[in-house]
Amino acid sequence: MSNLYTTRVNAYGGRSGTIKSEDGLLDLPLALPKELGGKGGATNPEQLFAAGYAACFENAVIHVTRDGADKVRDNDIEVACEVGMLANGEGGFKLVVTLEVEIAGVDQAKAEEIVEAAHAVCPYSNAIRGNVDVTFKVFAQ
Incomplete structure (x- = not known):
């Protein structure tokens, strides 16, 4: 059975790093939420x-x-x-x-x-x- 759709996203630097999809449409900084002791200010x-x-x-x-x-x-x-x-x-x-x-x-x-x-x-x-x-x-x- 073949996949109907496949995508790939790489994470760099864990919860305080960045994520980027192979097509470049998703390219975001990440941050540990303040509620978990982080700085917040970015998605998670x-x-x-x-x-x-x-x-x-x-x-x-x-x-x-x-x-x-x-x-x-x-x-x-x-x-x-x-x-x-x-x-x-x-x-x-x-x-x-x-x-x-x-x-x-x-x-x-x-x-x-x-x-x-x-x-x-x-x-x-x-x-x-x-x-x-x-x-x-x-x-x-």
Whole structure:
């Protein structure tokens, strides 16, 4: 099976360094957040993960409704992703995620059904399933 898409990003200098994608579109400084004892003032891996997951999950919602009666369009949905970091009790760390999903044009039960279906197909959800606790807050409009 061949990849549908592949990208490459290099990191230099860890959490206080930089990241750059092979195509040059992503070229950012990184900084350890003030909450973790750093200087802040630049993005960090958790923000980048949250951005990627939110965008990917939003597209998964659109994907799972594409052929249904309750088709969700780009302007019908907003996803906010909160990523937290916790000590894992073994000297390391783990992530926790909350996804807030607002879907216009459907009732609450249908919105929850759509989110459940999107969670089953989203590549980010599939990548972290069983390893990262994900909480959903679903809102119909």
